[in-house]
Amino acid sequence: MAEKENEMPMEAVLGGGSEEEFGDKMPRRYQRRRPRQVVPEYVDWKDVEYLRQFIPERGKIMPRRISGISAKDQRRIATAIKRARAMAMLPFVSDN
Amino acid sequence: MANRTYEVMYIIDPETSADKITKLNEAVGKLIEKEGGSVVRMDDVGRRTLAYPIDKKTEGHYVLFEINGSGQEILELERRMRVNDMIIRYMTVRVDEDRKKADKMRAKREKRAERRSTFRKTEDAPAETAEAEA
Numbered sequence: 001m002a003e004k005e006n007e008m009p010m011e012a013v014l015g016g017g018s019e020e021e022f023g024d025k026m027p028r029r030y031q032r033r034r035p036r037q038v039v040p041e042y043v044d045w046k047d048v049e050y051l052r053q054f055i056p057e058r059g060k061i062m063p064r065r066i067s068g069i070s071a072k073d074q075r076r077i078a079t080a081i082k083r084a085r086a087m088a089m090l091p092f093v094s095d096n
Numbered sequence: 097m098a099n100r101t102y103e104v105m106y107i108i109d110p111e112t113s114a115d116k117i118t119k120l121n122e123a124v125g126k127l128i129e130k131e132g133g134s135v136v137r138m139d140d141v142g143r144r145t146l147a148y149p150i151d152k153k154t155e156g157h158y159v160l161f162e163i164n165g166s167g168q169e170i171l172e173l174e175r176r177m178r179v180n181d182m183i184i185r186y187m188t189v190r191v192d193e194d195r196k197k198a199d200k201m202r203a204k205r206e207k208r209a210e211r212r213s214t215f216r217k218t219e220d221a222p223a224e225t226a227e228a229e230a
Contacts, residue, residue: 040198041197041199041201041202042194042195042198045189046103046160083187085147086185086187087158087185087187088146088148088150088156088185089144089147090147091147091148092147092148094147
């Protein structure tokens with residue numbers, strides 16, 4: 001039941017930010033692994049445009065299972081997003 | 097002693113007049129120099145809309161400093177920023193360690209890409225794929 005509820009936002013996420021090729025057939029729940037994504041060596045917390053890629057509409061940080069980046073990269077991205085949030089460059093929550 | 101690099105960013109109340117802002121920025125630079133640090137880069141980003149309101153303000157004037165120093169000047173700078181009511185928010189991030197790590201990683205990646213391409217060449221396969229991955 002809970003998993004079913006999760007279906008919608010995930011699809012929205014996948015439909016939104018990615019430029020990777022997904023084909024038109026969507027797997028039942030979500031793509032297990034996105035193609036490996038290269039995260040720059042230095043994640044700049046001021047580079048809002050880059051970080052937006054990991055923020056779906058709601059303003060949350062995209063989970064790793066969807067973005068498909070490595071755990072290490074996820075940590076770096078997450079801290080960068082949190083820093084940008086503290087400086088009001090990114091929202092904590094957004095309603096739209 | 098310890099040489100560290102910091103990024104200090106602060107948001108100034110947008111209602112502050114332009115010359116007051118420049119004065120404030122100069123004062124910050126002077127303070128850093130006085131405390132034994134050096135300003136590597138100063139970037140007056142300018143007005144930006146805030147992602148969420150702070151003190152009922154929806155806009156802010158962003159200023160970024162990159163500072164080399166021991167950390168002593170940061171202490172003093174933060175103390176001053178805390179009491180300054182023109183500054184509605186500030187943050188200091190230490191960047192030298194992360195940059196070092198990034199350089200290391202970059203070197204590693206380059207090395208790997210190089211190894212891959214030489215391997216491909218000996219196999220007489222096109223080396224373009226290795227470049228595309230890098």
